[in-house]
Amino acid sequence: MTASNYCQFCSVVSKANGEDPIGSAKATDTWIVVELPLPWLKECLILDSPLSPAFQAIREGNTKLTAIAIAPDRQYSIPGYTRVFCYQRPSQLFAQFDKQEFLVPEDELKLIVSALLQRTTLDFWEKYRQQTQNIREILVCTHGNIDVACARFGTPIYEKLRKEFATPENLRVWRCSHFGGHQFAPTLIDFPTGQVWGHLESQILPALVLRNSPVIELRRFYRGWTGLTKFEQIVERELWMQHGWNWLNYYKFGQILAQDTANDPWNADWAEVRLEYAAPNGSASSVYQARVEVCGSVMSATNSGEKAIAVKQYRIV
Structure with missing residues (x-):
């Protein structure tokens, strides 16, 4: 090749x-x-x-x-x-x-x-x-x-x-x-x-x-948890990095509170996200709120052999 x-x-x-x-x-x-x-x-x-x-x-x-x-x-x-x-x-x-x-x-x-x-x-x-x-x-x-x-x-x-x-x-x-x-x-x-x-x-x-190494080692390989939508997944990764492997046992639910309406919902420039969690034994529960917004773009190809296009990248602020 x-x-x-x-x-x-x-x-x-x-x-x-x-x-x-x-x-x-x-x-x-x-x-x-x-x-x-x-x-x-x-x-x-x-x-x-x-x-x-x-x-x-x-x-x-x-x-x-x-x-x-x-x-x-x-x-x-x-x-x-x-x-x-x-x-x-x-x-x-x-x-x-x-x-x-x-x-x-x-x-x-x-x-x-x-x-x-x-x-x-x-x-x-x-x-x-x-x-x-x-x-x-x-x-x-x-x-x-x-x-x-x-x-x-x-x-x-x-x-x-x-x-x-x-x-x-x-x-x-x-x-x-x-x-x-x-x-x-x-x-x-x-x-x-x-x-x-x-x-x-x-x-x-x-x-x-x-699952016996620090979760931070897996951060750049994580596409997301399918129990949540795109911008909720971005917030969920940050919380997982904070809580460690126990996070996988927590019950979770996400919600988009507000979102950029000038673009397609999947390609929005920003979103306000609410994510709640509860420990299975009832020992802990909380609600997190975060804003996800565009921080730049990179060139990526959706399919092999096709021309690369600009893809938005996001951060939590």
């Missing part, structure tokens, strides 16, 4: 120019994650796969829904059956997503996806339910059909996590399809917290997985 070609990767451009990934995680209330064999062609995933009902719901306006495919794994997968995860926001103030997992016959896959989307009774599916609430799931995007950067940089991160950290009883690591932000490849989602990471480097993976 020539230096010229290497610099065409969107994530290389983003990282070289110092783009801060915070605030780029999609705010989500429900995740539908389905085990599907490769290759994941975009049009087939959307129009002709067991995930099609979820993508249809997204097209119809369910902006707080995300659908993801995961690749079968020789250790986790069972022939003839397909694994389905549903992660849902349990309440307004929360710390992590509620997990449901099912192992269903392949010919019943679309039916259970539809049932989960419609939130109908799941009595019929109880026989397929798996008691795996204790298992942490890490999904690494390697979806080269969407952007080559995800395959080029995501695959080595997946392989290292899978080989050095995965245990069937406590932590499973999966290759997954696109969930946004390939300019931050390699990128992953950590469940059940719903934290999203980007611009990952192999040396910081122990800190991310084991």
